[in-house]
Amino acid sequence: MNRSWRRHRHWLAPTLFILPGALLFGVVIILASIRTIWVSFFDWDGVGPMQWVGLANYQQLAADPQFYVSLKNNVIWLVMFMLAPPLGLALALLLNQAIAGMKVLKSLFFVPLVLASVTVGVVFTWVYDPTFGLLSLIYGWFGATAPALLSDEHLVSFAVVIAALWPQVTFCLVLFLAGLNNLNEDLIGAGRVDGARGFAMLLHIVLPQLREVSFIALAITVIGALRSFDMVAVMTSGGPFGSSTVLAYQMYEQSIFSYRFGYGAAIATVLFAIMAVFIVWYLRTLLRPEQETA
Amino acid sequence: MYPRPIPETARSARAAYIALVVGVLILWLLPLVTVMLTSLRSFEEVMAGNYWGWPKSFNFIENYTAVFKQTALARYFINSLIITLPSVVGVLVLATLTGYVLSRHRFAGNRLVFALFVGGNFLPAQIMMIPVRDLMVSLGFYDTYFALIIFHTAFQTGFATLFMRNFIAALPDELFQAARAEGASPWQTLWHVVVPLIRPALAALAILTFTFVWNDYFWAIVLTQSDAVKPVTAGLNNLRGEWVSAWNLVAAATIMVAIPPVAMFFLMQRHFIAGLTMGAVKG
Numbered sequence: 028m029n030r031s032w033r034r035h036r037h038w039l040a041p042t043l044f045i046l047p048g049a050l051l052f053g054v055v056i057i058l059a060s061i062r063t064i065w066v067s068f069f070d071w072d073g074v075g076p077m078q079w080v081g082l083a084n085y086q087q088l089a090a091d092p093q094f095y096v097s098l099k100n101n102v103i104w105l106v107m108f109m110l111a112p113p114l115g116l117a118l119a120l121l122l123n124q125a126i127a128g129m130k131v132l133k134s135l136f137f138v139p140l141v142l143a144s145v146t147v148g149v150v151f152t153w154v155y156d157p158t159f160g161l162l163s164l165i166y167g168w169f170g171a172t173a174p175a176l177l178s179d180e181h182l183v184s185f186a187v188v189i190a191a192l193w194p195q196v197t198f199c200l201v202l203f204l205a206g207l208n209n210l211n212e213d214l215i216g217a218g219r220v221d222g223a224r225g226f227a228m229l230l231h232i233v234l235p236q237l238r239e240v241s242f243i244a245l246a247i248t249v250i251g252a253l254r255s256f257d258m259v260a261v262m263t264s265g266g267p268f269g270s271s272t273v274l275a276y277q278m279y280e281q282s283i284f285s286y287r288f289g290y291g292a293a294i295a296t297v298l299f300a301i302m303a304v305f306i307v308w309y310l311r312t313l314l315r316p317e318q319e320t321a
Numbered sequence: 322m323y324p325r326p327i328p329e330t331a332r333s334a335r336a337a338y339i340a341l342v343v344g345v346l347i348l349w350l351l352p353l354v355t356v357m358l359t360s361l362r363s364f365e366e367v368m369a370g371n372y373w374g375w376p377k378s379f380n381f382i383e384n385y386t387a388v389f390k391q392t393a394l395a396r397y398f399i400n401s402l403i404i405t406l407p408s409v410v411g412v413l414v415l416a417t418l419t420g421y422v423l424s425r426h427r428f429a430g431n432r433l434v435f436a437l438f439v440g441g442n443f444l445p446a447q448i449m450m451i452p453v454r455d456l457m458v459s460l461g462f463y464d465t466y467f468a469l470i471i472f473h474t475a476f477q478t479g480f481a482t483l484f485m486r487n488f489i490a491a492l493p494d495e496l497f498q499a500a501r502a503e504g505a506s507p508w509q510t511l512w513h514v515v516v517p518l519i520r521p522a523l524a525a526l527a528i529l530t531f532t533f534v535w536n537d538y539f540w541a542i543v544l545t546q547s548d549a550v551k552p553v554t555a556g557l558n559n560l561r562g563e564w565v566s567a568w569n570l571v572a573a574a575t576i577m578v579a580i581p582p583v584a585m586f587f588l589m590q591r592h593f594i595a596g597l598t599m600g601a602v603k604g
Contacts, residue, residue, distance in 0.1 A: 036507065037507065040507035045434075049434060052437075052476075055453060057437055060449045066451055121341075122342065123322065124324075124338065134587060141582040141586045142582070143553075144538055145554045149571070202597075232323075250443050253445065256446070257538045260538070274447075282451055295447045295448045299444070306444075313439070
């Protein structure tokens with residue numbers, strides 16, 4: 028036993044090392060995700076037996092007006108979230124000075140990043156409150172009445188996304204500050220000698236060096252927009268009248284509240300298909316440089 | 322540096338710059354500051370609608386003790402700790418093992434396994450919700466700490482593996498060649514060569530995982546329902562429904578929930594930022 032262990036440990040030991048993590052991740056995350064696709068072909072209340080219905084859930088989904096509301100809101104999230112990288116970059120450019128006291132100020136700027144989304148949701152529900160919120164105070168200064176953003180079916184999604192942008196912009200800010208710290212000083216110096224200043228410098232010398240960081244910021248922002256759930260759940264529960272649901276929330280509602288697990292799984296599968304495009308694109312870009320050097 | 326540094330000699334320009342930054346910061350954190358202010362007000366004042374005037378009395382101690390005495394917040398806090406701490410330890414152990422193997426051992430499928438860890442990490446929670454919930458129900462873990470500990474450990478291992486693999490891959494090759502020349506077993510190499518060198522990575526991962534798990538809301542509401550198990554995030558949302566008019570107490574609870582991750586962040590900021598940017602930028 029001991030001898031054969033010694034002979035084989037060069038591959039047995041690594042196998043044993045990777046097994047617990049790979050098994051746990053494989054079963055709980057990967058297999059579960061695949062099983063959702065399987066469940067989407069069934070009619071299931073989550074408790075009783077599952078009944079095969081083929082593509083019926085998807086046909087129903089295609090005819091469900093609520094599905095298109097969710098899809099439209101996901102697009103609103105995605106488009107508005109695209110503001111996060113440029114806003115984060117703008118803040119990073121503002122804050123990138125080495126002056127006494129800036130360290131503390133910068134860390135205070137980072138606070139929204141570590142807040143729980145529930146906290147952000149509660150805080151902004153407050154801001155938006157039409158009777159005593161920050162927004163009503165500001166409207167009051169101009170003698171106007173604040174709109175009840177969270178109960179207006181046309182504005183609600185925008186209001187929720189603005190709240191969600193707060194931590195997302197912070198995330199981009201942190202990434203861009205790190206990127207700005209890794210700039211090639213020689214290139215900047217050469218640019219200055221050549222008379223590049225201000226915006227021209229940013230466009231031609233700084234931004235090209237931030238390509239990698241920008242890519243990450245963009246990818247994380249896209250994925251963040253697509254998997255938005257918490258803010259909708261906390262701030263509106265999808266309301267008023269389901270006007271602020273996103274795919275993730277509709278899926279949760281259909282499964283947990285309406286016990287339509289097969290239908291929920293179909294929504295999740297559609298969401299997954301949309302996301303898979305981005306994940307594959309991300310992984311390809313990520314793994315490509317390594318393949319070149321290998 | 323870009324933008325061009327403001328020179329030390331330009332005193333007034335520096336002062337103006339700091340003033341500008343402080344101004345932007347106040348606007349940036351204004352939503353949070355208003356909640357903080359509300360958490361100091363008395364119940365009478367909140368009922369009277371004084372949300373913006375100078376507080377007539379500062380009820381800091383009253384409100385923050387009331388929130389612990391009159392609500393289940395203390396219970397939620399303990400629950401969050403019971404869920405978060407084992408998850409962090411589990412993730413660190415598993416990710417060190419997987420990261421080491423994936424970075425230092427060549428085998429068929431290495432790249433595929435790595436891609437699964439990284440890709441799985443980006444999956445939306447909803448895609449695995451139904452099967453995970455079903456699994457926890459059938460294991461008898463639904464509405465227990467185990468459900469959340471197992472799930473968070475599994476899920477965070479994805480990001481942590483990406484992180485650890487890149488960190489260990491960046492360690493100098495000579496160390497591993499020397500270990501091999503000495504006839505060290507994989508276990509000895511891991512324990513005596515790798516672990517002492519990855520302390521900064523472990524610190525960064527610990528703080529990141531803590532924040533991610535502590536702040537989770539989705540799995541808290543999917544996998545638990547009773548107050549005895551619920552973590553603070555789900556608990557806070559409950560309190561909001563129960564204490565509709567006592568905004569000062571809800572505000573105090575909101576601030577309390579935010580304090581642990583913010584405190585952890587300030588204590589270990591260097592590790593947090595390094596971890597986040599390395600995890601993102603290098604991986």
